[in-house]
Amino acid sequence: xxxxxxxxFIALMSAFLLLNLxxxxxxxxxxxxxxxxxxxxxxSSPLFPTYTAKDEDGFDYTVKYPDYLSLTGxxxxxxxxTDDNPFTDGLIIWPKFMGGYEYGVMLNFKEEGGSGYMFYIxxxxxxxxxxxxxxxxxxxxxxxxxxELARNTWNLD
Numbered sequence: 350x351x352x353x354x355x356x357x358f359i360a361l362m363s364a365f366l367l368l369n370l371x372x373x374x375x376x377x378x379x380x381x382x383x384x385x386x387x388x389x390x391x392x393s394s395p396l397f398p399t400y401t402a403k404d405e406d407g408f409d410y411t412v413k414y415p416d417y418l419s420l421t422g423x424x425x426x427x428x429x430x431t432d433d434n435p436f437t438d439g440l441i442i443w444p445k446f447m448g449g450y451e452y453g454v455m456l457n458f459k460e461e462g463g464s465g466y467m468f469y470i471x472x473x474x475x476x477x478x479x480x481x482x483x484x485x486x487x488x489x490x491x492x493x494x495x496x497e498l499a500r501n502t503w504n505l506d
Contacts (some may be wrong), residue, residue, distance in 0.1 A: 352382070368383055368418075369418075372418055376414055376415055376422075379422075379444060380398075380412060380414045380415070380444075383398040383400075383412045383424055383444075383503050384398070384414075385413040386402065387400035387402040387410065387412060388400060388401055388402060389399060392433055394479065396417060397416060397417070398413075398414045399411065399412070399413045399414070400412040404498075406429070408426060408427065408428060408429060408430030408498055409425075409426065409427045409428075409429070409430070409437075409439075410425070410502055411423075411424070411425040411426075412424055412426075412427050413425075413448070420446045421443060422443075422444065423441050423442060423443050423444075424440055424441070424442040424443075424444070424499065424503060425440065425441045425442070426439065426440050426495050426498050426499045426502065427440070427495075428491075428495075429438030436465075438455065438456050438457065438488070438491050438495070439454065439455045439495065440452065440453070440492070440495035440496060440498075440499055441453045441454070442455055442499060442503075442505070449476065450472070450505060451469065452469065452471065452472065452496075453467065453468065453469045453470065454466070454467070454470055454471045454485075454488070454495070455467050456484065456488050456489075456491065456492075458481070466481065466482040466484050468485075470485060470492065472496075474489065474492040474493055474496055
């Protein structure tokens with residue numbers, strides 16, 4: 350009986366270890382190319398890496414690897430913040446596990462806790478939900494610029 354318990358325990362631990370190794374390998378392969386040339390943030394850890402960069406125009410770029418055993422991390426690009434208002438218009442991109450991307454925008458946030466808009470968009474910058482299309486149209490130039498910066502930085506398909 351003890352031998353069976355030990356065998357089951359070893360099998361379960363081996364499966365758990367294998368799952369972790371597969372996940373770590375996938376996460377590295379899926380996200381390391383996005384973080385190339387970026388700086389690891391102070392809040393980053395070996396298990397939860399986050400990278401950031403700023404371009405010559407002051408736009409902010411972030412790559413956040415997926416959390417433990419999650420398949421969802423994100424890429425972000427945002428307009429330059431100011432000392433008076435660090436909250437800016439931004440684009441968030443979620444690479445999908447099987448390829449492709451989901452996109453979302455945060456627009457017109459003036460201060461922490463302030464009002465603004467957050468909604469999903471498609472690869473052309475149109476709102477996924479019809480109720481936000483008029484806002485997407487109003488911010489068409491902002492969304493287009495953020496999408497272009499993201500495509501150029503990360504070679505998005």
